[in-house]
Amino acid sequence: MTNTSAASAASLSASGLPSSVAGLPFAKGHGTGNDFVLVADPDASHDLAADEVAAVCDRHRGVGGDGFIRAVRSEHLPEGRALLQTAPEAQWFMDYRNSDGSISEMCGNGVRVFVHFLLEERLVELAEGASLVIGTRAGVKTVTRMAGGYAVDMGPWEFIYPDHAAAKSMDTVVNADGLEVPRPGLSVSMGNPHTVVALAELDELAATNLTAAPSVQPEPEHGTNVEFVVPAEPLVEDGVGLLTMRVHERGVGETLSCGTGACAAAVATRFWAGAEAPDDWAVTVPGGVVGVRFRTGPDGREHVELSGPAVLVARGTLL
């Protein structure tokens, strides 16, 4: 554990974890099975190196998690200080790492669990119905506490290749073991990169092998998470669009859920479905169901709202 994430752990403690992380208190939590190790580091004194994060997230020799989340007061990070210029209410910053130690801009399930962690650690107060503004590498996100979970204003979405989308062309091609033929994909940014592929049948979704990363051509500049979705038949029930999704996460592998991925899946399917597509979506993932809603944000642009549960399951100390 050092002040620079570039440094690597030199020695191991008896637990097999880097001795540099010994003594660090943590919590373990998840949102629809997308699981995280969380650490409160208000003063930014525990910036873990990539190999330290990977050791803690190791499912066999560490605590285990799809991601590592550090809660830092924004004023103590350069990215946080930059956000405070225009959003002084963003007092807490979510420093998000994938389980391989790589940095991601954003995590939709993670930001709900992050706010729940701040609450449970008594670092913030938040009544049901009230909102908290959180700093992330994808800008500020407003998280509202609801009965049974949290809703996150994820901000506006964007196509990564707007020219492909405008032409409704098939310029992105995705292949994965188990697919009968390579499929067209649509790359969408939710602050982090996603490529969404529609499949016709749940059987084909189940047969898709996500133990290896799917190939995506062209691959977005910083890599991509890949979502395979099966739209329900009929697509809309009681005004809600229904999707089933599996995901291969950049820097992780297959996970039980991905909040930003669910948002990207709804964006792509709504685009493909055309003018009649609804604004409310329920996305079923292996770990549960998350809600996605399109609405006009305070800036007048179309925003995506993600809703779902957040749970803490344990507290401990790294040895």
Ligand SMILES: N[C@@H](CCC[C@H](N)C(=O)O)C(=O)O
């Ligand atoms: N599971 C997250 C996304 C985590 C980051 C992702 N692996 C990336 O590298 O962009 C979510 O719930 O959004």
